Amino acid sequence: MGQDNGSTFTTQKRSSGGGSALPTTNGRAAGAAARTMIPRGRQIHKTFNNIKITILCGFVTILVLRGTIGIGNLSSSEADAVNQNLIEETNRVLAEIRSDKDPDDPADSTDEPQFLSLNDTYTLGPKIVGWDQQRKVWLSQNPEFPSSVNGKPRILLLTGSPPNPCDNPIGDHYLLKAVKNKIDYCRIHGIEIVYNMAHLDKELAGYWAKLPMIRRLMLSHPEVEWIWWMDSDAMFTDMVFEVPLSKYSNHNLVIHGYPDLLFEQKSWIALNTGSFLFRNCQWSLDLLDTWAPMGPKGPIREEAGKVLTANLKGRPAFEADDQSALIYLLLSQKEKWMDKVYVENQYYLHGYWLGLVERYEEMIEKYHPGLGDERWPFVTHFVGCKPCGSYGDYPVEQCLKSMERAFNFADNQVLKFYGFGHRGLLSPKIKRIANETATPLEYMDQVDIRRPVHGDESSGSSETKS
Amino acid sequence: MLGAGKFGTPAQDLDDLTTHFYAARKHGEPHRVLVEAQPENENGSENDPKNYATFDFNKILKDEGGEEEKPDPNKPYTLGPKISDWDEQRGEWLKRNPNFPNFIRENKPRVLLVTGSSPKPCENPVGDHYLLKSIKNKIDYCRLHGIEIFYNMALLDAEMAGFWAKLPLIRKLLLSHPEVEFLWWMDSDAMFTDMAFELPWERYKDVNLVMHGWNEMVYDQKNWIGLNTGSFLLRNNQWALDLLDAWAPMGPKGKIRDEAGKILTRELKGRPVFEADDQSAMVYLLATQRDTWGNKVYLESGYYLHGYWGILVDKYEEMIENYHPGFGDHRWPLVTHFVGCKPCGKFGDYPVEKCLKQMDRAFNFGDNQVLQIYGFTHKSLASRRVKRVRNETGNPLEAKDDLGLMHPAFKAVKVDDSTM
Numbered sequence: 001m002g003q004d005n006g007s008t009f010t011t012q013k014r015s016s017g018g019g020s021a022l023p024t025t026n027g028r029a030a031g032a033a034a035r036t037m038i039p040r041g042r043q044i045h046k047t048f049n050n051i052k053i054t055i056l057c058g059f060v061t062i063l064v065l066r067g068t069i070g071i072g073n074l075s076s077s078e079a080d081a082v083n084q085n086l087i088e089e090t091n092r093v094l095a096e097i098r099s100d101k102d103p104d105d106p107a108d109s110t111d112e113p114q115f116l117s118l119n120d121t122y123t124l125g126p127k128i129v130g131w132d133q134q135r136k137v138w139l140s141q142n143p144e145f146p147s148s149v150n151g152k153p154r155i156l157l158l159t160g161s162p163p164n165p166c167d168n169p170i171g172d173h174y175l176l177k178a179v180k181n182k183i184d185y186c187r188i189h190g191i192e193i194v195y196n197m198a199h200l201d202k203e204l205a206g207y208w209a210k211l212p213m214i215r216r217l218m219l220s221h222p223e224v225e226w227i228w229w230m231d232s233d234a235m236f237t238d239m240v241f242e243v244p245l246s247k248y249s250n251h252n253l254v255i256h257g258y259p260d261l262l263f264e265q266k267s268w269i270a271l272n273t274g275s276f277l278f279r280n281c282q283w284s285l286d287l288l289d290t291w292a293p294m295g296p297k298g299p300i301r302e303e304a305g306k307v308l309t310a311n312l313k314g315r316p317a318f319e320a321d322d323q324s325a326l327i328y329l330l331l332s333q334k335e336k337w338m339d340k341v342y343v344e345n346q347y348y349l350h351g352y353w354l355g356l357v358e359r360y361e362e363m364i365e366k367y368h369p370g371l372g373d374e375r376w377p378f379v380t381h382f383v384g385c386k387p388c389g390s391y392g393d394y395p396v397e398q399c400l401k402s403m404e405r406a407f408n409f410a411d412n413q414v415l416k417f418y419g420f421g422h423r424g425l426l427s428p429k430i431k432r433i434a435n436e437t438a439t440p441l442e443y444m445d446q447v448d449i450r451r452p453v454h455g456d457e458s459s460g461s462s463e464t465k466s
Numbered sequence: 467m468l469g470a471g472k473f474g475t476p477a478q479d480l481d482d483l484t485t486h487f488y489a490a491r492k493h494g495e496p497h498r499v500l501v502e503a504q505p506e507n508e509n510g511s512e513n514d515p516k517n518y519a520t521f522d523f524n525k526i527l528k529d530e531g532g533e534e535e536k537p538d539p540n541k542p543y544t545l546g547p548k549i550s551d552w553d554e555q556r557g558e559w560l561k562r563n564p565n566f567p568n569f570i571r572e573n574k575p576r577v578l579l580v581t582g583s584s585p586k587p588c589e590n591p592v593g594d595h596y597l598l599k600s601i602k603n604k605i606d607y608c609r610l611h612g613i614e615i616f617y618n619m620a621l622l623d624a625e626m627a628g629f630w631a632k633l634p635l636i637r638k639l640l641l642s643h644p645e646v647e648f649l650w651w652m653d654s655d656a657m658f659t660d661m662a663f664e665l666p667w668e669r670y671k672d673v674n675l676v677m678h679g680w681n682e683m684v685y686d687q688k689n690w691i692g693l694n695t696g697s698f699l700l701r702n703n704q705w706a707l708d709l710l711d712a713w714a715p716m717g718p719k720g721k722i723r724d725e726a727g728k729i730l731t732r733e734l735k736g737r738p739v740f741e742a743d744d745q746s747a748m749v750y751l752l753a754t755q756r757d758t759w760g761n762k763v764y765l766e767s768g769y770y771l772h773g774y775w776g777i778l779v780d781k782y783e784e785m786i787e788n789y790h791p792g793f794g795d796h797r798w799p800l801v802t803h804f805v806g807c808k809p810c811g812k813f814g815d816y817p818v819e820k821c822l823k824q825m826d827r828a829f830n831f832g833d834n835q836v837l838q839i840y841g842f843t844h845k846s847l848a849s850r851r852v853k854r855v856r857n858e859t860g861n862p863l864e865a866k867d868d869l870g871l872m873h874p875a876f877k878a879v880k881v882d883d884s885t886m
Binding site for chain 1: 555720839845851865
């Protein structure tokens, strides 16, 4: 197509020797007719002027065409139409994918979904009794699925997100980064991941969806000792730190929070259910059963929300959420449950992101991974950012920058093992921090997170050890 | 995107030609087929700082640290310093670290599944959602089969960008993880559709590279799709390092890759005109150096280590009716690979609707096999919603687990007699 223009150009040039092409043929005819009347010199002068103007116009036309439609599209008004159709079709498909409509929704469904009424009782499932004994028997019958591997109790990390695309593409991008972050931590520490994208129980949708899933996994996997729920907007930022499970040998629920906020102030944020561990035992099943009743959506959840707002300090008015419900439950049935609940704040099992992310550079300078606390937070949790929705509680730029920083801060700890690091906490690009050598294992021995440098009982094998 | 098989089309050639001629001219905005869908309800002004819809992500990213290192144009490209004694180095390390054995059980090698995608958001607004579903699918398979995952989002070597990026990554991972016996590369647009199929490891005990393909198509026909590098196994040894070194030279972007592309189009059957890709380069390498590499390469066609989606996705319902998981082949494919769909990019080789809808079906087909462990299934292959298929009882440990995936044999831990 470029050549077309060029040849048109040349044609004009070529014929300019004896007068210009088409546009000025008339001119030439006129010129020829007028030749008898106009002196020759003036005629040549006129011809040259015409040529100059033609060239100038041609030049301007080309510039405009290149700048707007583009060379490739000169003959493509048809292609444009096809493209437009493609764009429309694609947008239609995307809109369908992003909507909540499902091909299997009953055709006659009314807009009013069926909710449990206030008089209905909700249960997570048939009551299980004697789970501890059942589990013990199963474990003894299945030695190839022990509850401890290499001296470490088996942990299953449960996380998830809704089955539809986020309201915004950037939400899905951060879900993807968050799951990569969890994959990295869990690979290093021998933890299995279950990523849930199914609503097992339509009553308990939203933040309550974790309850049926936790129960389901406990009952299906007796070999799992601890189930660790983690929100999709929480990221590991200390790749070395491990949960000190031996501290909790007499407890069944480990959750981040502050006892004074809980017992004295009855604050609705005294505990955080964005990251907590449940032991696989009868006690946990019972707690889940007691926790669930505020969850079913509709009038039950609404009414429960009012109760929670009335009883917990600082709670805004909205439907019951799992965190407030758990706090309320533990407060009102303190004697029954609290002796087995460990309210942990020695390290950031959940670390509220504001106040942490700005200090990453300072942490890198002064401290090192493995501390898990305010010096090097174990988990940075982006409460309130809601990147999967349309609106968050904080400015988007602040949230996304912070999430990117947390991701890269953690990723640096993984990449270091391979001799790389990010070009800044906001950069997707990486740079080499250790040269390649012909003896890579020497470098590796120095930086391997999985094998303690002081060479005691190491982790990572799938073999059982006495 | 890392690893997505870019086979190219005449339309892309034209694209390349036009860009080549007008290299100096910058397109204002790349010609996008997939345009960001705007939300209908624009509450608040364009300037609402809490509104995700109106935010421009490019404001976030920032590179620090000065100029990137430019490769020396006079030095030939290498993946890294030559290593000639990797088997010895690795052997010694394994001896020193008995807690990181390269075999988890007899006939069960330690496997690392490697996949990845760009650290930047996809151009397609639903691309990241499909990447998320794809990694969930891989997490599920790997959890059931005791395989570890490495999800890469870093470009280790700017010269080997695009589908070639897997080579420096694979080399780096082999050298950093001596405990890994097999590295399993898998494209981000490939999904597991047989959760019960365990790879036949004993079949591969004497080979170092396993790819889906056919001997005749590679060695006799030199057909550019005689094998597929979207899903393959590479053993961690000296042979693999040597292979990577022999494979890499066609990769460096720019003149080398373009020229190599021409050679490949000329030498291989059916290959369109475009820059050198890793798959064609592998076909060429094997076909021309069969004596060097052939005896340690297994071209597997007994099951779908890579399964081209075009011939599989319409048959899922038929498979459900007639067969069951565990076959891994045409009856129940291990992997369904969405070659050419490019869900992360601007436009692929197939209509968007077909690709995305079929990816949903493949995902659900695989997911059903995981959900059935817990007594659920999707309402249909097109539906995100699930329904219960097995009632809960008060005796959960007696639940029937038809596929045997709740506590599969391939996940069992080796029981040490001394611990009993």
